[in-house]
Amino acid sequence: xxxxxxxxxxxxxxxxxxxxxxxxxxxxxxxxxxxxxxxxxxxxxxxxxxxxxxxxxxxxxxxxxxxxxxxxxxxxxxxxxxxxxxxxxxxxxxxxxxxxxxxxxxxxxxxxxxxxxxxxxxxxxxxxxxxxxxxxxxxxxxxxxxxxxxxxxxxxxxxxxxxxxxxxxxxxxxxxxxxxxxxxxxxxxxxxxxxxxxxxxxxxxxxxxxxxxxxxxxxxxxxxxxxxxxxxxxxxxxxxxxxxxxxxxxxxxxxxxxxxxxxxxxx
Numbered sequence: 001x002x003x004x005x006x007x008x009x010x011x012x013x014x015x016x017x018x019x020x021x022x023x024x025x026x027x028x029x030x031x032x033x034x035x036x037x038x039x040x041x042x043x044x045x046x047x048x049x050x051x052x053x054x055x056x057x058x059x060x061x062x063x064x065x066x067x068x069x070x071x072x073x074x075x076x077x078x079x080x081x082x083x084x085x086x087x088x089x090x091x092x093x094x095x096x097x098x099x100x101x102x103x104x105x106x107x108x109x110x111x112x113x114x115x116x117x118x119x120x121x122x123x124x125x126x127x128x129x130x131x132x133x134x135x136x137x138x139x140x141x142x143x144x145x146x147x148x149x150x151x152x153x154x155x156x157x158x159x160x161x162x163x164x165x166x167x168x169x170x171x172x173x174x175x176x177x178x179x180x181x182x183x184x185x186x187x188x189x190x191x192x193x194x195x196x197x198x199x200x201x202x203x204x205x206x207x208x209x210x211x212x213x214x215x216x217x218x219x220x221x222x223x224x225x226x227x228x229x230x231x232x233x234x235x236x237x238x239x240x241x242x243x244x245x246x247x248x249x250x251x252x253x254x255x256x257x258x259x260x261x262x263x264x265x266x267x
Contacts, residue, residue, distance in 0.1 A: 003079040023156035032158035039168040046171035049103040056086040059097025109178035119146035121215040126152040134165025135251030141169035193234040202236035210261035
């Protein structure tokens with residue numbers, strides 16, 4: 001049966017607004033919103049289960065939706081909405097007339113699996129800004145790292161702003177979350193060399209050997225890595241800089257370090 005919603009007061013729409021705006025609602029429902037054709041396609045390719053699709057027919061057709069979701073393994077409820085409702089739900093200025101409700105994955109480190117014998121990981125300790133997290137995930141996708149670990153996460157990974165700023169790369173890279181100790185234990189138990197971006201007791205990043213199992217660890221822009229990580233690193237590394245300040249955006253720094261590792265591994 002064809003469903004059509006035109007009221008902002010509809011209970012389903014109110015629930016979607018909570019998913020959009022509240023981390024607590026996303027965690028309770030184990031669901032989150034995805035906006036845009038590229039992001040939805042990447043989510044499907046990444047093995048995410050879509051529950052519902054909401055669409056505005058002046059922008060996207062049923063045929064386009066069917067083509068977009070042809071590789072989805074389970075039925076999806078399709079619900080048509082009005083322009084007013086769509087604009088209320090959308091969080092992008094430029095839009096494609098489609099949103100999906102997807103089932104969250106349990107990203108805890110205990111569920112993380114990697115079969116590669118010589119992995120390259122990127123670790124971010126306590127990142128707070130969704131834009132930085134999204135940019136880090138874009139870097140991770142570009143470098144095809146084997147996993148991104150978010151230690152002591154301060155932001156909900158399924159925050160719409162992270163999905164938007166990552167341009168869907170949240171779905172293309174393995175992500176794991178956990179406490180500092182949980183992620184440190186995983187790295188040590190798997191004999192991963194740990195290189196922490198830090199000013200203290202550091203060596204130039206380009207003089208290190210990243211051809212063995214490696215994790216590159218980034219701290220926050222405000223305070224850097226905590227003592228817990230600094231005490232556990234194989235080597236602290238620094239990017240030589242010639243400017244007045246002694247720091248740069250965390251996602252930019254992550255890109256420099258990760259791609260040095262990729263260069264050493266022959267890309």
